[in-house]
Amino acid sequence: MLVIGTLYSVINPIHEGTDELRHYRFIQYIIQNKSLPVQGEEDCRSQSHHPPLFYMMAAVVSAGVDTGEGVCVNGQANPFWGYRQWEVGTDNKNQYIHPPSEQFPWQGQARAAHLARLVNVFLGGLVVIVTWLTARLVWPANRWMAIGATPLAAFLPQFLYMSGTLNNDVIAALAGGTVCLVCVLLINRPGPLNNPLKWGIIFGAAYSLALMSKFNLAPFGLPLGLVIMYKTLMPLLNSADDRDPDWQGFFYAGFAFVGTTAVLAGWWFLRNQILYGEPTGFRILTELWGAREASSSWGLLWIELPGIWSTFIGRFGFGQIPLPSPVYQISWGLTFMAIFGIGFNAFWHRFNRDRLPANRDAAIRPHLLLLGLVALIAVVVVFAYVLVSPAGAMGRFLFPGLPAFALLIFWGLTLWPKLLGWNWDRRLAIGLNVVMVWVSLWALFMFLQPAYAQPENMAEREPSGQAQQIAPSGNVIFFEPFVRLLSSSVDDLTVTPGDTITLNLSWEVASDPFGDFYFFVHLIDSQTRTLIAQRDTHPATGNFPMSQWTTGYQFEEQVNIEVPQTAHPGRAEVRIGFYAPVEGYRLAISDQFGASLGDSYLVTSLELTERTGPYPNHQSINFDGRARLRGYEFSNRTPAAGEPLTVTFYWDLLDPRQLKHTDALVLMYWEDGTVLEDRQPFSAIINASQNGSTGIDSRTLQSDQLPLESYSNFSLILIDQFTGERVNMVTARGNWIDDELSLPSVQPK
Numbered sequence: 001m002l003v004i005g006t007l008y009s010v011i012n013p014i015h016e017g018t019d020e021l022r023h024y025r026f027i028q029y030i031i032q033n034k035s036l037p038v039q040g041e042e043d044c045r046s047q048s049h050h051p052p053l054f055y056m057m058a059a060v061v062s063a064g065v066d067t068g069e070g071v072c073v074n075g076q077a078n079p080f081w082g083y084r085q086w087e088v089g090t091d092n093k094n095q096y097i098h099p100p101s102e103q104f105p106w107q108g109q110a111r112a113a114h115l116a117r118l119v120n121v122f123l124g125g126l127v128v129i130v131t132w133l134t135a136r137l138v139w140p141a142n143r144w145m146a147i148g149a150t151p152l153a154a155f156l157p158q159f160l161y162m163s164g165t166l167n168n169d170v171i172a173a174l175a176g177g178t179v180c181l182v183c184v185l186l187i188n189r190p191g192p193l194n195n196p197l198k199w200g201i202i203f204g205a206a207y208s209l210a211l212m213s214k215f216n217l218a219p220f221g222l223p224l225g226l227v228i229m230y231k232t233l234m235p236l237l238n239s240a241d242d243r244d245p246d247w248q249g250f251f252y253a254g255f256a257f258v259g260t261t262a263v264l265a266g267w268w269f270l271r272n273q274i275l276y277g278e279p280t281g282f283r284i285l286t287e288l289w290g291a292r293e294a295s296s297s298w299g300l301l302w303i304e305l306p307g308i309w310s311t312f313i314g315r316f317g318f319g320q321i322p323l324p325s326p327v328y329q330i331s332w333g334l335t336f337m338a339i340f341g342i343g344f345n346a347f348w349h350r351f352n353r354d355r356l357p358a359n360r361d362a363a364i365r366p367h368l369l370l371l372g373l374v375a376l377i378a379v380v381v382v383f384a385y386v387l388v389s390p391a392g393a394m395g396r397f398l399f400p401g402l403p404a405f406a407l408l409i410f411w412g413l414t415l416w417p418k419l420l421g422w423n424w425d426r427r428l429a430i431g432l433n434v435v436m437v438w439v440s441l442w443a444l445f446m447f448l449q450p451a452y453a454q455p456e457n458m459a460e461r462e463p464s465g466q467a468q469q470i471a472p473s474g475n476v477i478f479f480e481p482f483v484r485l486l487s488s489s490v491d492d493l494t495v496t497p498g499d500t501i502t503l504n505l506s507w508e509v510a511s512d513p514f515g516d517f518y519f520f521v522h523l524i525d526s527q528t529r530t531l532i533a534q535r536d537t538h539p540a541t542g543n544f545p546m547s548q549w550t551t552g553y554q555f556e557e558q559v560n561i562e563v564p565q566t567a568h569p570g571r572a573e574v575r576i577g578f579y580a581p582v583e584g585y586r587l588a589i590s591d592q593f594g595a596s597l598g599d600s601y602l603v604t605s606l607e608l609t610e611r612t613g614p615y616p617n618h619q620s621i622n623f624d625g626r627a628r629l630r631g632y633e634f635s636n637r638t639p640a641a642g643e644p645l646t647v648t649f650y651w652d653l654l655d656p657r658q659l660k661h662t663d664a665l666v667l668m669y670w671e672d673g674t675v676l677e678d679r680q681p682f683s684a685i686i687n688a689s690q691n692g693s694t695g696i697d698s699r700t701l702q703s704d705q706l707p708l709e710s711y712s713n714f715s716l717i718l719i720d721q722f723t724g725e726r727v728n729m730v731t732a733r734g735n736w737i738d739d740e741l742s743l744p745s746v747q748p749k
């Protein structure tokens with residue numbers, strides 16, 4: 001785990017981890033100010049609401065590095081970060097632009113961050129050890145249980161990823177695992193509670209570790225208290241034991257538990273009380289970062305469950321680097337099998353006591369109940385956080401229960417063969433080790449590393465050192481004076497609205513640029529000469545900005561542009577170019593003979609075919625379960641002077657009760673910024689719903705409403721009359737998309 005965790009740390013650029021920049025600022029604040037930050041009084045945001053244990057450890061390790069910068073460092077933001085973030089790929093997955101100075105051997109800020117990351121790699125190794133020790137204590141006669149359970153934690157891609165970045169979720173996993181370990185140790189002690197002061201101090205130290213790691217581990221005091229109570233009441237639970245419960249020992253243990261916690265962690269809560277007026281600091285956290293109303297957020301639990309699961313298994317960055325869907329589906333299937341196996345085992349145990357395998361006896365029942373309680377607490381805490389925080393749907397918040405999850409899942413999987421009389425513990429353990437190691441390396445080298453990789457220099461492929469020539473598809477085009485376009489093509493010359501156009505490009509750097517220019521792709525309607533779609537990005541979809549180019553470098557890239565589902569069928573042009581980010585001017589283009597080609601280059605023309613379906617420009621767009629847009633049409637997309645324009649929409653009614661109170665709103669956006677509205681109620685749809693037919697909603701705009709000197713972009717919006725808010729479009733899974741549907745443009749003659 002330490003080797004692979006270090007690889008994750010080295011390969012992942014600094015600050016790309018979830019909230020890593022704010023974690024880094026917390027560490028630097030401690031180093032540079034020799035004190036802890038106060039929420040709301042910082043010059044820039046950090047994770048100052050968290051308990052400081054991890055940050056103090058990281059500060060000790062990285063304090064010797066002179067970064068030459070203050071606390072409020074910022075990376076060079078990639079303005080195109082997160083493009084279609086739910087998709088597997090490498091398109092603008094980098095939140096920041098990473099200069100060559102961040103490469104090994106690291107200097108300044110990069111060195112400080114990577115040294116601090118090693119603290120988490122080390123803590124991750126301790127989590128693995130704690131998981132192993134807990135499994136050996138629960139199943140002392142079966143070492144294969146530890147061998148099989150440990151890799152579920154050690155080589156979980158998300159755990160390795162978080163171990164290689166700056167965060168307090170890894171130390172939270174260590175704290176949760178430590179709570180499990182000390183509880184199992186006490187349960188394994190023969191007889192009732194002995195040495196209550198010693199165990200109270202041990203439990204208090206474990207709970208202090210939890211409290212000083214992350215505030216959401218406060219409920220982990222429950223299993224600690226219950227185990228002390230269990231050992232106290234053992235004489236009552238064992239009919240063969242004629243002793244009375246040791247209530248004196250119980251109170252001694254409780255006193256030592258509370259006293260140790262107060263000494264080790266109480267100062268943090270006292271500080272919060274003095275600074276913020278309450279011991280957790282959570283109230284000011286919600287004031288600064290925002291919060292949800294818990295009573296109205298219950299429906300979000302089901303919607304956000306897939307996100308929680310994927311970010312627990314492996315979804316890197318801020319969630320914009322997912323793994324292929326089968327990874328999440330298979331892992332969920334195995335987890336479900338384990339849970340069902342545990343439930344079926346309990347059923348089998350109840351009705352087949354005389355046929356129980358040896359490792360399913362009553363001796364491990366308290367351990368399994370403990371592990372189940374810890375796992376349940378971890379899940380409940382995350383669900384509770386989802387109800388009150390927009391940032392709550394993160395699987396890493398389940399890490400305090402990771403050792404318990406690993407033990408329970410592997411145990412549950414081993415129960416299925418045992419029901420058939422087969423002991424496959426060894427086979428399952430070896431198989432899981434092989435699979436988990438492979439998955440962790442596969443996720444690293446096939447998804448994380450490519451997401452931040454600079455494109456290969458094609459000029460270095462030739463062993464002789466000569467420049468590798470990329471065969472052009474036509475004439476070499478110059479984007480003055482920095483770059484030559486050697487070849488260009490698209491995958492398909494016939495596309496349908498809703499499809500993706502893949503543009504293949506080959507470039508050669510002609511001279512070192514003096515700064516960054518952005519690359520654009522425009523899809524232009526050949527009839528109206530208006531914009532259908534566009535992509536703006538740094539070259540190489542975010543990973544190779546112009547400022548990092550060197551003369552002679554040759555590279556290839558693929559750029560995707562999404563054709564809107566509402567695009568009108570017809571001919572379209574694919575044009576490309578470069579423009580200055582601030583000034584907005586474009587680079588001039590010329591051919592190999594020096595003839596000017598303007599400021600955008602025509603790559604190709606293609607055909608947009610009509611979407612098939614029973615309605616014009618067939619659609620299937622769900623407006624929050626109220627109505628579904630099935631199609632639309634314009635009477636004329638190039639109206640002449642004095643000619644009215646009719647826009648017709650075809651609707652299916654989904655929920656008449658809500659739609660009664662909803663208006664349709666068509667907005668016209670003009671080039672000069674003027675906004676005109678045509679607002680009408682959905683009377684046509686409501687009337688059509690009475691006989692089950694499709695509702696037709698037509699809007700006719702008279703000539704005096706059309707600005708003939710310019711073109712118009714149309715958008716369709718639904719407004720709830722009761723709340724005044726826009727109605728969101730949703731996917732089939734219920735995820736919100738947007739509250740405004742863009743329609744094709746109209747260009748008057």
